[in-house]
Amino acid sequence: MSILVYIDIANGKIKKSTQEVISYGADLSAITGEKLIGVAIGNCQDQLEELGSFGLQEIVHIGKDSNRNAPAETDAWAIATLAIEKKSTTLLFSHSLSGKLLAPLTASRLKAGLVSGVISQPDLTDGFIVKRSVFSGKAFAKVAIKTPTRVLTINPNSYPVKQRNGTAEVTNIALEGPASRVKSISIEKTSGELPLTEAGIVVSAGRGLKGPENWGMVEQLAGELHAALACSRPVADAHWRPHHEHVGQTGVAIAPNLYIAIGISGAIQHLAGVNRSKVIVVINKDPEAPFFKAADYGIVGDAFEVVPQFTAALKKVKAS
Amino acid sequence: MKILVCISKTPDTTAKIAFTDNNTKFDTNGVQWIVNPWDEWFALVRAIELKEADPSITLHLITVGESDADPIIRKALALGGDEAIRINASPAESQFVAHQIAAIAKEGNYDLVLTGKETIDHNGSTVGGLIAGETELPYISLATKLDRQGNTLTITREIEGGQEVCEVEIPVVVSAQKGMAEARIPNMRGIMAARTKPLKVVEPIATNEYTQVIQFELPAPKSGVKLIAPDQVEELVRLLHEEAKVI
Numbered sequence: 001m002s003i004l005v006y007i008d009i010a011n012g013k014i015k016k017s018t019q020e021v022i023s024y025g026a027d028l029s030a031i032t033g034e035k036l037i038g039v040a041i042g043n044c045q046d047q048l049e050e051l052g053s054f055g056l057q058e059i060v061h062i063g064k065d066s067n068r069n070a071p072a073e074t075d076a077w078a079i080a081t082l083a084i085e086k087k088s089t090t091l092l093f094s095h096s097l098s099g100k101l102l103a104p105l106t107a108s109r110l111k112a113g114l115v116s117g118v119i120s121q122p123d124l125t126d127g128f129i130v131k132r133s134v135f136s137g138k139a140f141a142k143v144a145i146k147t148p149t150r151v152l153t154i155n156p157n158s159y160p161v162k163q164r165n166g167t168a169e170v171t172n173i174a175l176e177g178p179a180s181r182v183k184s185i186s187i188e189k190t191s192g193e194l195p196l197t198e199a200g201i202v203v204s205a206g207r208g209l210k211g212p213e214n215w216g217m218v219e220q221l222a223g224e225l226h227a228a229l230a231c232s233r234p235v236a237d238a239h240w241r242p243h244h245e246h247v248g249q250t251g252v253a254i255a256p257n258l259y260i261a262i263g264i265s266g267a268i269q270h271l272a273g274v275n276r277s278k279v280i281v282v283i284n285k286d287p288e289a290p291f292f293k294a295a296d297y298g299i300v301g302d303a304f305e306v307v308p309q310f311t312a313a314l315k316k317v318k319a320s
Numbered sequence: 321m322k323i324l325v326c327i328s329k330t331p332d333t334t335a336k337i338a339f340t341d342n343n344t345k346f347d348t349n350g351v352q353w354i355v356n357p358w359d360e361w362f363a364l365v366r367a368i369e370l371k372e373a374d375p376s377i378t379l380h381l382i383t384v385g386e387s388d389a390d391p392i393i394r395k396a397l398a399l400g401g402d403e404a405i406r407i408n409a410s411p412a413e414s415q416f417v418a419h420q421i422a423a424i425a426k427e428g429n430y431d432l433v434l435t436g437k438e439t440i441d442h443n444g445s446t447v448g449g450l451i452a453g454e455t456e457l458p459y460i461s462l463a464t465k466l467d468r469q470g471n472t473l474t475i476t477r478e479i480e481g482g483q484e485v486c487e488v489e490i491p492v493v494v495s496a497q498k499g500m501a502e503a504r505i506p507n508m509r510g511i512m513a514a515r516t517k518p519l520k521v522v523e524p525i526a527t528n529e530y531t532q533v534i535q536f537e538l539p540a541p542k543s544g545v546k547l548i549a550p551d552q553v554e555e556l557v558r559l560l561h562e563e564a565k566v567i
Contacts (some may be wrong), residue, residue: 015480022499074454097479105453108453134443140533140538141534144533145530146529158475182458182459188484190482244478245425250361258567296542297559301550314557
C-alpha cells in the first residue's frame with residue numbers, strides 16, 4: 001500500500017507547490033502507515049533525492065524526451081500504471097495547470113473518486129472526507145470519497161511545507177505505453193515570472209491607476225516584496241495589462257499569504273478570485289469601496305502618494 | 321464534423337452564497353441562474369465561430385440537470401447551436417456528469433467535445449478530463465486558442481511556465497478558457513429561434529457513486545478592517561511584519 005505524489009517539474013525545476021503536496025502526503029502517511037512514493041516525469045535539473053527531506057521515501061523518475069517536456073496523456077497512463085504496481089490508495093497532485101490535466105485522466109484510468117482543490121487533511125474517522133474550496137472561494141464543501149482508490153488535487157498555498165529528516169532512493173525507468181495522440185509543436189516560455197497561483201505575495205492594481213503608464217510604481221512595490229503582479233478585469237479588458245494577470249471569478253483564482261489591492265473597488269466578482277488570501281491590504285481613495293469590508297488592513301488615500309511611500313518604507317526596513 | 325458543447329447551470333456571479341438543511345444544500349432562494357461563464361464565453365462561442373466558418377458543422381449542446389436547467393440551455397441556444405440534449409438528473413458529482421456526457425459523446429460520434437475550464441460553483445476543472453478518460457479520446461486542457469484545418473486542430477494550451485502549441489486529429493476533448501473567443505450577447509433573433517430549437521431529454525445511465533458532498537461551510541467572517549492613515553505607511557509595514565507576519 002502506498003500514497004503516490006506527482007512531482008511537478010516546470011522548466012527543469014521542481015515546483016514549490018510540489019513541496020506542499022509532499023508535506024500533505026507525509027502527514028497522511030504518518031497516520032495511515034503507507035509508504036510515500038513520488039513520481040517525476042521528464043528532465044529535471046534539481047536533485048530529486050533531496051525531496052526525501054520533505055518526507056518522500058522512494059522516487060520513481062520516468063525519463064522523457066526533453067523537447068517534449070509538457071505533461072501529456074502518456075504521463076497519466078504511466079502514473080496510473082505505477083499506482084497499480086505500487087498498490088497506491090491515494091494519489092496526490094497539485095491543483096496546478098499540470099494537475100488539472102493529469103488528475104482527471106489518471107482518476108479515469110483507475111476508476112478513482114476525484115476531489116480537486118483540497119485544502120485540508122482527510123478526516124478518516126468515518127471513511128475518507130476532505131474539505132475543498134467551492135463557489136469561487138466563497139464556501140467550503142466536505143466531500144466523502146467512496147472508492148478504494150482516491151485522487152486528490154491540493155490547492156496551492158493551502159498546505160504548509162514541512163522539512164523532515166530523510167532521504168529518498170531514486171529509481172530511473174523509461175516511459176512506456178502508447179504514444180500521445182496530441183503532437184507538441186512548440187513550447188513558449190513566459191520569462192521568469194512567478195506563476196500567480198503560487199506566489200506568496202501578490203500586488204494587484206485596478207482602474208484607479210488611470211492608465212497603463214502608471215504601473216511603474218506598482219512594479220516597484222511588487223519588486224520590493226518579491227511579489228507577483230495581478231490586475232482587475234477592466235484593466236485586462238482595456239489591455240492595460242495582459243489577460244493572464246486578471247484575477248477574479250472569471251480570471252485566475254489565487255490564495256496568497258498577502259494580497260495588496262491598489263485602486264480596485266472590490267466588486268463581488270473580483271473578491272471571488274482573491275477571498276482565500278490570508279491577509280488583504282486595500283489602498284483606495286474611496287472610503288466607501290466595498291473592498292474595505294473584505295480587507296484586513298486598509299489605507300484610504302491616493303494610490304499615487306501611498307504606493308511610492310509604501311515602497312520607500314519597505315526599503316527602509318530592509319536597510320535597517 | 322459534429323461538435324458537442326457542455327453547458328452547466330451556475331448561480332450568477334453576484335449571487336449570495338448560503339446553505340439550508342443543516343448546511344447540506346445550497347440555498348437557491350432568490351438566486352439568479354446563468355450559463356457557466358467559462359462554458360458560454362469560451363467553449364460555446366468558439367464552437368459557434370467554427371460553425372459560422374463551416375455551416376456543415378452540426379453543433380449540439382448538452383447539460384446534465386433537472387427541468388429547471390431548461391431556461392439555461394435555451395439561453396445558450398439563443399447564442400447558437402442546432403439543438404440541445406438534457407440528461408434528466410441532478411449533476412451531483414463530476415464523475416457522474418462526465419459519465420453521462422461521455423455516453424452521449426460516444427453514441428453520437430462527436431468529433432469535438434468542448435467544456436469550459438471549470439464551473440464557477442464547483443470549481444473542479446475535472447469534467448473535461450474525465451470525459452476524455454471515459455471516451456478514451458485525447459484531452460487538451462485549458463486551451464486559449466483553437467484553429468481547425470479539416471480534421472486537424474491546432475490548439476494552444478496553458479502549461480506551467482508558458483504555453484504549448486499542439487496538434488491533434490479529431491475526435492478530441494478540449495477544455496476552453498480565456499482567449500478562445502470573445503463573449504457575445506444573444507440577439508432577438510437568436511432568442512426567438514432558441515424557443516423552437518429541439519431540446520431532447522434523455523434519462524441518465526447508471527453509474528457508481530464516487531464522491532458525495534457531506535456538508536458545506538462558510539468561511540469565518542473577517543474581523544473588520546484596520547485602517548491606517550495615508551501618511552502612516554511605515555505603520556502598515558510594521559503591522560504586516562509584526563502582527564500579520566506576512567512580510
